[in-house]
Amino acid sequence: MTVIRDQRHMVGPYELTTVEEVWAAWEAICADPNFPGFPNRNNERNLLQALVEWERPTARVDWSRWVADCTNPDCRGAMACWRSHANAACLDCGYYFSVIFPTPQLSLIAIRILELRPEVNRCWDPRQQDAKDLIRENIQNGFPIPGAVREAIVANDIPRRTR
Numbered sequence: 001m002t003v004i005r006d007q008r009h010m011v012g013p014y015e016l017t018t019v020e021e022v023w024a025a026w027e028a029i030c031a032d033p034n035f036p037g038f039p040n041r042n043n044e045r046n047l048l049q050a051l052v053e054w055e056r057p058t059a060r061v062d063w064s065r066w067v068a069d070c071t072n073p074d075c076r077g078a079m080a081c082w083r084s085h086a087n088a089a090c091l092d093c094g095y096y097f098s099v100i101f102p103t104p105q106l107s108l109i110a111i112r113i114l115e116l117r118p119e120v121n122r123c124w125d126p127r128q129q130d131a132k133d134l135i136r137e138n139i140q141n142g143f144p145i146p147g148a149v150r151e152a153i154v155a156n157d158i159p160r161r162t163r
């Protein structure tokens with residue numbers, strides 16, 4: 001079972017399996033005659049690469065989904081992300097970005113903690129919270145960490161970092 005959903009589960013009506021399918025789904029959205037265009041770019045319909053002066057977005061977990069915030073200063077929409085795909089597209093402004101993900105090791109630990117919570121409470125911003133912060137939140141909110149999981153986390157003493 002998927003603990004944290006990602007781009008594969010969030011772009012278009014079907015679950016996707018490859019990067020090529022994600023791009024095809026984005027292109028299908030843009031080509032749909034009922035698509036009104038990107039609201040934060042004058043309803044234009046073509047997907048463009050993000051401008052170099054914009055910050056690279058960092059992936060975070062929100063309501064059990066990998067997302068990132070669009071860094072186009074005129075937009076700030078939310079984007080679906082996937083670790084296996086460097087790019088995330090903002091369907092509010094029509095730019096796509098190269099996304100920074102937390103390391104796989106840190107993400108696995110975070111997900112082990114988050115999966116003990118209901119989906120709505122599975123939120124993590126790796127720029128602001130390390131594994132210890134997530135453990136503390138679990139305890140404070142009544143989602144205790146089983147001893148074995150906690151020992152593994154403490155043994156690794158994972159610092160806050162992204163790659």
Ligand SMILES: [Zn+2]
Binds near residue numbers: 071
């Ligand atoms: Zn945007």
